[in-house]
Amino acid sequence: MKVFKKIKEIKSYLGEQIKQGMTIGFVPTMGYLHEGHLSLIRYAAKDNDIVVVSVFVNPTQFGPGEDLEKYPRDLDRDIRLAQQAGATVLFTPEVEEMYPNGYKTYVEVEQITGTLCGASRPGHFRGVTTVVSKLFNIINPNRAYFGQKDAQQSIVIKRMVKDLNMDIEIIVCPIVRESDGLAMSSRNVYLNKDEREQAVVLSQSLFMAKEMIQNGEKDALKIKKAIIKMIKEKPLADIDYVSIVDIETLTDVSEINNKVLIALAVRFGKTRLIDNIMAEGK
Structure with missing residues (x-):
């Protein structure tokens, strides 16, 4: 499995794969992978020649007082689990790589982001759609995989892709639960x-x-x-x-x-x- 930290390098590598006719499946994550993430990687591996997994704790989707600093991180573990599940490329950029000094551009889907989680987490989905649109531009996938557990997020991403004419198939996969029913998170x-x-x-x-x-x-x-x-x-x-x-x-x-x-x-x-x-x- 190849691991990239720089946008220019992963774009160059994937660009060559696309020229060779390879299909790309993409699974965006914030890391600390669990069976829910791994199921998405397995779905992607069945459908595509290359499976890209991003591990990036996105600061723009966290509000004041939320758990950005405490959010669990274990990159070595993520690399091992992602590779075992079928990932072929891992993208792990630093915050400064994704949001360099002077960054000013955001993507926002209206109305459907103001209910449910959006009502109690103002600005959350603005951060989600911004980072996902950036990742889509960097990875250029044929398909992207999201979990049903984040149902509102999946609906918002589908709307963004449709409205912005992105040529990406969004695939929403079932919730993976613990043996007692708790949704994995x-x-x-x-x-x-x-x-x-x-x-x-x-x-x-x-x-x-x-x-x-x-x-x-x-x-x-x-x-x-x-x-x-x-x-x-x-x-x-x-x-x-x-x-x-x-x-x-x-x-x-x-x-x-x-x-x-x-x-x-x-x-x-x-x-x-x-x-x-x-x-x-x-």
Whole structure:
């Protein structure tokens, strides 16, 4: 596996591969890889000749008081795991390489970034779309792979790619969960024993909500209240939001007739966890 830190060098290398007709699959990450990331790399390896994985903790998507400095990092481990999963190229730029002195340009998707995580993390998606658009320009992939766990992010990226006429196929892959149902996340490492035990309520509440819909419940408010009630039974849980939204516009729905996204964000101690599930009304 080749490892690059400089934009000029990776662009040169991948440019030669593209000239030879190679297809490129791209998996952008912030590192501290877990099975969710590795599943994306495996999907990419099945579809493409070359698999590029980026490891870059992007400062522009963190707000004041968030965990930028504490975000877990272990590059040697990431290199080993990425290679084992099928990555052929790793891109690990420094912040100064991606945002040199005098940097002034940002990419922003409107409306759908103001709900869910965007409501409580202002500026977050501006940072996400900026860094992803830069990475797309650097890597020039045929396909890019994202996880369903970050559902809003995937929807926002798809909108950006469509609106800016980027010739990239966005592939969203299923959530990978721990054996007890907790969605895998690099931030799970922050949880203490009690927090970890109680955090499983997130997936449990989502599975319950989907079952309610499958059994014919259409009242979104009733379902939302049931989720909140279940989560609040865990004393360490502090709800940021619970929302049931249209899968394209991300606006709240009152009656569930079509496919919806049920999404939530909950803090356990200082750790903010997100999870979601898709469901379709009968």
